Amino acid sequence: MNFDELQKKWDNQPEKDINIKAEYLTKSKSLAEKIIKSFKREAIFWIVSIVFILIVPLMESSQIHGVLSLIYYFLVCQFIVFGLYYYRRFYTISKMIKQPNTFSSRESIIRLYYEFYFAIETYRSSIYILLPTSIALFVITAGKDKTCDLVDKFYHFKETFQADPTFIYMVFILGIVTIVLLILFSEWIIKKFYGSYLKQLKELMDEFED
Secondary structure, eight states: OOHHHHHHHHHTSOSSOOOOOHHHHHHHHHHHHHHHHHHHHHHHHHHHHHHHHHHGGGSTTTOOOHHHHHHHHHHHHHHHHHHHHHHHHHHHHHHHTTSTTTTSSHHHHHHHHHHHHHHHHHHHHHHHHHHHHHHHHHHHHHHTTHHHHHHHHHHTHHHHHHHOHHHHHHHHHHHHHHHHHHHHHHHHHHIIIIIHHHHHHHHHHHHHTO
16 A cells, blocks of 8 residues: 555545543554564664764774765765654654643544554655665674775676676675575564564554544
8 A cells, every 4th residue: 555545545534523541542543552662672783883883984904094084984974864764653653642632533643544554655665775884884894994895896797707707606695595594583673673663553453433
């Protein structure tokens, strides 16, 4: 279901409020708070990671200098911008659930569900976009002085492929396997920390109509 379909479904919701059992409202609030708790925990980890990758080039052992340093910080900036984008959405939701009227009606809870849904989809999209950036940062950090040679080989791709095709094949295979594993891991993280709670919230919403 895309954004337009969800928006249409939301617009078509009946205007009248439906009385909801207190236990359903309590469960809804509990699930929302669990999602926000997972978000806050991950946000702390993200901040620590940003601080770490910012100071890596300053370490004497990193050997990240010159043009490579500029590329590194450009990738870090991209990492920060996308991170702020989706974390801002979760922050907005965390403020929303603190409002006294958020859990006062079926309509408000449905709206909260859609907010969570879009936030998680934004989170998923950001992860996929940042995968190449994360891999590049890792290569620059781990490769040290050899990273420049690696970049040079791909810059002269045709010559490298003619001289050492095995190297090109190995890099591409390793890259594909790494990306697939990271995607699977990311989907597992989303399902574990967000998806299961979102599913429970959806099931609870369905009970409102019973």
